[in-house]
Every structure is written in structure tokens, then in C-alpha cells.
Amino acid sequence: MTRTDRLLLVNAMLGQFITGFAARSFVVALPTISTDLGADILAISWALIAYQIAGISLGIVFGRLGDIHGRYAIYGGGFVVMAVSAFLCGLAPTALWLVIFRLVEGVGAAMLASATRVLALEAMPEDAAGRANGFMTMSFHGGVLLGPPVGGLVIDVVSWRWIFFLLVPIGIAGVVLTAVRGRERRAGPAGRRPAIDYVGAVLLVVLTVVLVVLLDRRAGEMVGAAGKGVLAAAFVAALAGFLAHERRTPDPVVNFALFRIRVFVASVVSLLGIAISNSALMLLLPFYMQGVLGQSASFMGLVFLSAPIFTITLAPVVGRVTDRIGARIPASIGVLMTMAAFVVGTSLDVDSPWTLPAVVMAFTGLGQGFFNTANQTALLGSVPREYRGFATGMVQTVFGLGALLGTALGSALLAVLFRYASGSSAAPSPADPAAFVFAVNGACVVCLGIAVIALVASVMRGGANVTPRA
Numbered sequence: 163m164t165r166t167d168r169l170l171l172v173n174a175m176l177g178q179f180i181t182g183f184a185a186r187s188f189v190v191a192l193p194t195i196s197t198d199l200g201a202d203i204l205a206i207s208w209a210l211i212a213y214q215i216a217g218i219s220l221g222i223v224f225g226r227l228g229d230i231h232g233r234y235a236i237y238g239g240g241f242v243v244m245a246v247s248a249f250l251c252g253l254a255p256t257a258l259w260l261v262i263f264r265l266v267e268g269v270g271a272a273m274l275a276s277a278t279r280v281l282a283l284e285a286m287p288e289d290a291a292g293r294a295n296g297f298m299t300m301s302f303h304g305g306v307l308l309g310p311p312v313g314g315l316v317i318d319v320v321s322w323r324w325i326f327f328l329l330v331p332i333g334i335a336g337v338v339l340t341a342v343r344g345r346e347r348r349a350g351p352a353g354r355r356p357a358i359d360y361v362g363a364v365l366l367v368v369l370t371v372v373l374v375v376l377l378d379r380r381a382g383e384m385v386g387a388a389g390k391g392v393l394a395a396a397f398v399a400a401l402a403g404f405l406a407h408e409r410r411t412p413d414p415v416v417n418f419a420l421f422r423i424r425v426f427v428a429s430v431v432s433l434l435g436i437a438i439s440n441s442a443l444m445l446l447l448p449f450y451m452q453g454v455l456g457q458s459a460s461f462m463g464l465v466f467l468s469a470p471i472f473t474i475t476l477a478p479v480v481g482r483v484t485d486r487i488g489a490r491i492p493a494s495i496g497v498l499m500t501m502a503a504f505v506v507g508t509s510l511d512v513d514s515p516w517t518l519p520a521v522v523m524a525f526t527g528l529g530q531g532f533f534n535t536a537n538q539t540a541l542l543g544s545v546p547r548e549y550r551g552f553a554t555g556m557v558q559t560v561f562g563l564g565a566l567l568g569t570a571l572g573s574a575l576l577a578v579l580f581r582y583a584s585g586s587s588a589a590p591s592p593a594d595p596a597a598f599v600f601a602v603n604g605a606c607v608v609c610l611g612i613a614v615i616a617l618v619a620s621v622m623r624g625g626a627n628v629t630p631r632a
Contacts, residue, residue: 170285171294173339175301177237177274177281180244180332182305184271185213187313188264191322198322201257209257209264211378216268217275218562219370223363224276225555226415229548230358233277238340240273245333252326274336275558279542280550289485295539296481300474303530307470310463362415365404370559372397377566417552420545426553428623429541430560432493435616436500436533437564439609440526442572443507446602451519453592454512454599465520469527476531481539489540490623496533497617499525504613507606512595533620540623575605 188210196206228236247267254260282294313325372393408414421427451457451465480492503525510518538557545553579601580590592598 166287166290167285167343169339170281170343171297173237173336173343174278174281174285175297176332176336176339177240177278178298178301179305180241180329180336181271181275181278182302183309183312183332184244184248184267184305184329186306186309187316187325187328188213188309190310190313191317191325194317194322195257195260199254199257199260205257206260208261211374212261212265213268213271214378214562214566215371215374216265217272218374218559218566219367220269220272221276221558221562222366222552222555223415224273225551225553225558226363227358228277228280228551233280233551234340234343236273237277237281238337240270240277241333241336241340243267243270243273245270245330245337248326248329248333252323272558276551276555279538279554279557283542283550290481291543292484292489292535292539293478293481295484295542296477296479296535299477299481299531299534299538303470303473303477307467307474359408359411359413359415362404362408362411365400365407366415368400369397369404370563372400373563374566377563377570415552417549420549420552423544425540425544425623428619429489429493429537429544430556431619432497432533432616432623433537433541433557433560434564434567435612435619436497436529436537437561438568438571439500439504439612439616440530441565441568442575442605442609443503443522443526443568445569445572446576446605447507447519447522449592450510450599450602451516454595455514455516455519457516461516465516466523468520469523469530472524472527473531473534476528477535480532480535484536484539489536489543490621491536492532493536493540493623494617494620496529496531496536497613497620498529499532500529501610501613501617503529504606504610508603508610510599510602510606512599537620571608572605575608576601579604 192206192210195209196202199206224236224240244267247263247270251260251263251267254263279295279298282298283291286294312328316322316324316328376390376393376397408416408418448462448466451462457465480496484492503522506518506522506525510522541557542550542553576590580594580597581587583597583600584594588594590598590601
């Protein structure tokens with residue numbers, strides 16, 4: 163292709179936007195929904211967990227199905243599922259029904275996320291893979307940016323139910339665009355189609371669901387220590403079964419031969435490191451700003467807007483740069499920017515000005531703008547075309563697991579370092595600001611170390627061009 167298919171590109175961008183918006187707009191509604199449905203916040207949080215479980219566990223599966231049978235039906239179906247489930251979420255009479263409908267909504271989000279980046283690559287010329295991924299990064303973070311303020315405004319003016327109803331017309335628009343653009347491509351890939359590895363897909367879903375429950379603090383509190391022990395044993399057994407099955411099946415859902423590709427492995431490792439470290443920071447920084455510095459929630463929200471604004475602004479530019487010089491340099495610059503955020507984080511104090519955490523957020527946004535576009539371009543471009551959907555699903559799964567690992571790590575570091583500094587067994591609290599800040603600084607040091615690993619992986623990916631492989 164020598165020209166950009168603008169209709170297909172807009173369609174792909176719409177899918178990225180709706181997934182980012184749906185995830186973030188719901189978070190701001192949690193307290194209001196809890197009160198309105200008469201459920202405690204822990205019960206309502208299962209609606210968040212269910213959405214995450216579906217997205218993380220099904221991304222690779224839907225991506226591989228798209229590789230085998232063509233991704234237009236899956237992508238259009240994702241918009242249908244998102245629209246219907248969002249409408250049902252808005253009508254949910256109880257917390258239980260909301261959790262069920264959010265699980266279905268997460269399935270729709272996984273269907274969309276498994277195809278968006280691949281469709282963007284198909285919409286643009288072969289030498290514009292970086293720009294295609296830049297548009298995807300910009301679209302997702304656009305949804306992340308608009309989700310909280312729009313969600314908060316809708317809740318205040320109308321009702322929390324309308325944060326779901328707003329997704330319905332977006333979903334319908336996506337269905338129409340997919341139907342119009344995908345008509346001539348519905349036949350799917352030519353040639354022999356690999357068999358669907360149903361057993362491997364089921365085992366992969368079981369693995370990721372169990373891992374999410376083990377890593378998520380809220381889910382862990384619900385299942386208890388004994389339940390976590392049972393789940394850990396189930397995870398080990400499922401992992402052993404999955405590895406044994408995938409190695410002997412002729413058409414595995416996870417082709418381990420891809421992990422012999424240096425660029426692919428380096429991109430996955432660096433993505434995991436950045437996701438872990440950023441998630442840990444995003445857990446700790448709000449508590450520091452509100453509890454230690456005494457900033458209001460609304461002001462803190464404005465400070466946090468700086469990250470997605472920088473990311474959205476940079477992503478298209480970095481995409482062009484990636485097309486010209488390859489992914490290694492811009493992705494590595496992104497990791498260095500993230501490391502700068504943690505360096506600043508180690509200097510936070512009990513009386514720091516609010517501009518210091520604002521600088522942390524600015525460096526984080528700059529890092530994402532450089533890293534996400536270049537790294538995802540390298541990851542998708544490193545695999546054969548028939549595995550593009552798998553690679554896109556891998557991005558979704560690794561990012562989701564990294565976010566959970568980062569949240570778990572941040573919580574653990576905060577507890578251990580706070581107790582060490584305070585000399586007590588009390589739970590971490592800004593009421594003891596010196597000990598709390600010590601814990602935040604220490605957590606930033608650990609995250610800096612993880613970012614160093616991501617930097618090494620990024621540099622080791624090589625400097626080859628990122629044009630997708632045949």
C-alpha cells in the first residue's frame with residue numbers, strides 16, 4: 163500500500179479511544195456507584211477486576227483468532243459487545259449485575275485491543291509503521307485523558323449510568339465503520355488456515371485469570387490466604403500443562419519460536435519493566451500529594467493531566483522519527499525519561515513544592531510518548547505477518563500484568579519501608595509523613611532499578627529498521 167486508508171485508520175483509532183475512555187471513566191465513578199447500589203467499595207471494585215481479567219486473559223486468544231480467521235469480524239464484534247454491555251451496565255440494578263456486565267464489556271475491549279494496532283498498520287504504507295503506532299498511542303491516551311473529567315462531569319450533571327450510555331453511540335459508529343471498510347476483506351487470510359488451539363486457549367485464559375487474582379490486592383483479600391494457596395497450586399499445575407501442550411501441538415496459540423526473536427523478546431521485557439515501574443509510581447504519588455503535601459483531589463487531578471498531554475503530543479512525532487531511524491533510540495529515550503521521573507521521586511520530601519511531583523508526571527508522560535510508540539512498533543514489526551494479532555494481544559496482556567505487578571510491588575514496598583522507618587507494625591499512613599516519604603523514596607529507587615533493566619533490554623533490541631516482517 164502506498165496511500166493511507168483514512169477510514170480504516172479512523173476506525174482503528176476509535177477502538178483505541180473507547181478502550182482507554184471506558185477504563186478510566188469508570189474509575190472516577192466507583193464511590194458514587196457504591197453508594198447508589200448500596201454496596202461496599204470492595205464489592206464494587208470487582209467490576210474493575212472483572213474488566214481487567216477479561217482484557218488480560220483474552221487479548222492473546224482474540225489476537226491469534228484474528229491471525230487465523232481475519233480480524234474484521236472480531237473487531238466489529240468487539241464494538242457490538244462493548245455497546246451492548248455498556249448499555250446493560252448503565253441499567254444494572256445491583257452490584258452483582260454490574261460486575262457481570264463489566265466482565266462482558268472487558269471481553270469486548272479485549273476483542274478491540276487485539277486488532278487495533280494491526281488494522282492501523284494495514285491502513286498505512288509499509289514504511290509508516292511508526293506513525294501508525296503513534297496514532298494508536300495518541301488515541302488510547304486521548305481516552306485516558308478525557309475519561310476522568312468527562313466521567314466526573316457526567317456523574318455530577320446527570321448520573322453515573324450515563325458514563326456507560328455514552329459508550330453506546332461510539333460502539334455503533336465503530337460497527338458501521340468496520341462493516342463499511344471490512345467488506346472486501348472478510349474472507350480472511352489466504353492459504354491453509356492453522357487449526358485453532360482450543361485447549362491451549364483455555365489453559366492460557368485459566369493461567370492469566372488465576373495470576374490476576376493472585377496479584378490483585380482486592381481480589382486477594384476476598385479469597386483469603388487459604389484461597390490464595392489453592393490458586394497458587396492451580397497456577398503451577400496449569401502452567402505445566404500449558405507448556406507441555408503448546409510444545410507438542412502443531413498450531414499453538416503461543417508459538418514459543420517467536421521468543422527466539424531478539425527484538426520481540428527485548429520489546430516484551432522492556433514493556434513489562436516500564437509497566438511495572440510506572441504502575442507502582444501511580445499508586446504512591448496520589449497518597450503523597452494528598453496526604454503529605456495536602457493538595458486537593460481536584461488540583462492533583464490537574465497535575466496528573468500533564469502525563470497524557472505530553473504523551474498525546476509526542477506520539478505522532480515519535481512515530482515519524484521511528485520510521486526514519488528505527489525503534490531503539492526513541493524507545494530508549496523514553497526509558498531514560500521514565501528513569502528521570504524516578505530520580506526526581508527519590509528527592510521528594512515532606513515539604514516539597516507541588517511542582518516537584520508535577521515534574522515527575524511530566525517526565526512520565528514524556529517517557530510514555532517516546533517509549534510506547536517506538537516499542538510497540540518494534541514488537542509488532544519483529545514477528546511474521548501471520549502473528550501480528552498475537553503480538554498485539556501480547557502488548558495488551560503484558561501491559562495489564564505489568565500494571566498489576568507494579569501495584570502489588572508498590573503496596574509491598576510501601577508497607578515494608580514504612581514499618582522500617584517508623585519502627586512500628588502500623589499500616590502505612592501519611593500521618594507519619596517522614597516515614598511515609600522515606601517509603602516513597604525507597605520505592606522510587608527500586609522502580610529505578612527495574613527501569614534500568616528495561617533500558618538494557620531496549621538497547622539490546624538492536625538498531626534494525628522496524629518495517630513489518632513478511
